[in-house]
Amino acid sequence: MNPASPDRELPLARSVALVTGGSGGIGLAIALRLGRMGARVSVCGRNPQKLDRAAADLRAAGIEILAVQADVSRADQVAGLVGKTQQTFGPIDILVNNAGIGLFGAFQDKSESDWDAVLNTNLKSAFLASREVAPEMIRRKSGHIINISSLAGKNTFAGGGVYCASKWGLMGLSGCMAEDLRAHGIRVSVICPGSVATDFSGQSAKDQAKMLQPDDVAHAVAALVTQAPGSFISEVQIRPTRKP
Numbered sequence: 001m002n003p004a005s006p007d008r009e010l011p012l013a014r015s016v017a018l019v020t021g022g023s024g025g026i027g028l029a030i031a032l033r034l035g036r037m038g039a040r041v042s043v044c045g046r047n048p049q050k051l052d053r054a055a056a057d058l059r060a061a062g063i064e065i066l067a068v069q070a071d072v073s074r075a076d077q078v079a080g081l082v083g084k085t086q087q088t089f090g091p092i093d094i095l096v097n098n099a100g101i102g103l104f105g106a107f108q109d110k111s112e113s114d115w116d117a118v119l120n121t122n123l124k125s126a127f128l129a130s131r132e133v134a135p136e137m138i139r140r141k142s143g144h145i146i147n148i149s150s151l152a153g154k155n156t157f158a159g160g161g162v163y164c165a166s167k168w169g170l171m172g173l174s175g176c177m178a179e180d181l182r183a184h185g186i187r188v189s190v191i192c193p194g195s196v197a198t199d200f201s202g203q204s205a206k207d208q209a210k211m212l213q214p215d216d217v218a219h220a221v222a223a224l225v226t227q228a229p230g231s232f233i234s235e236v237q238i239r240p241t242r243k244p
């Protein structure tokens with residue numbers, strides 16, 4: 001086939017991807033990348049204005065997009081999100097559990113509601129969304145689930161207690177999900193980026209120009225979903241070339 005031919009099929013043509021927290025930062029970069037690879041993409045977030053802006057950007061890039069306002073820490077809203085995505089586009093081939101928040105500071109200064117907000121957004125959400133998509137993926141014997149963890153899921157540091165707990169938990173959940181699902185042809189991977197230049201880390205004293213960019217994480221997602229079916233890359237760690 002002529003690689004320059006306009007008829008050449010994109011690698012994710014006819015695929016459906018759901019990216020949680022796709023209304024900003026890393027999630028938006030992932031949604032854009034998967035869309036440009038030919039996927040129809042569903043994104044969610046809590047803030048409707050941010051969601052509308054992201055949807056407009058994705059549409060402007062020629063991507064078939066569904067934007068759903070949903071809080072991924074809520075089981076009923078996750079079920080609604082998955083249901084709307086499937087009704088609109090059909091079965092989900094790629095789920096990226098990306099939505100996350102960071103609350104930092106000494107653990108002894110954190111409240112129970114801080115703990116619940118971080119753990120429910122960063123960890124429980126991945127359980128809820130994956131549990132919603134798994135039955136259809138099992139029926140079809142294929143699918144990718146990609147969890148966006150962090151190097152904070154591999155390390156410990158002062159002030160990171162609540163966030164690290166959520167990301168270490170996500171590492172454990174990801175490994176067990178991979179074992180539960182691999183026999184069904186479903187590949188579960190976890191990505192651990194270092195600091196990425198987004199609103200999430202806007203307060204960081206680090207040099208933003210030397211930090212990872214959202215598209216660096218999107219690149220890793222693209223690599224995972226184009227892996228030949230006989231194997232899967234179970235874990236990716238991403239560091240910037242120059243230390244910020």
Ligand SMILES: NC(=O)c1ccc[n+]([C@@H]2O[C@H](COP(=O)([O-])OP(=O)(O)OC[C@H]3O[C@@H](n4cnc5c(N)ncnc54)[C@H](OP(=O)(O)O)[C@@H]3O)[C@@H](O)[C@H]2O)c1
Pocket residue numbers: 020021022023024025026027044045046047048050070071072073098099100101102121122148149150151192193194195196197198199200201
């Ligand atoms: N930035 C970093 O340095 C870094 C490094 C390693 C890993 N990560 C991880 O990467 C992921 C994305 O981070 P980011 O840097 O892109 O953050 P971000 O720029 O703050 O974007 C987070 C996205 O998640 C959405 N979100 C947050 N809570 C949500 C909820 N309960 N329900 C639905 N959507 C929700 C946000 O939209 P709304 O606020 O409108 O809901 C937004 O679209 C997170 O899991 C984070 O832990 C980030």
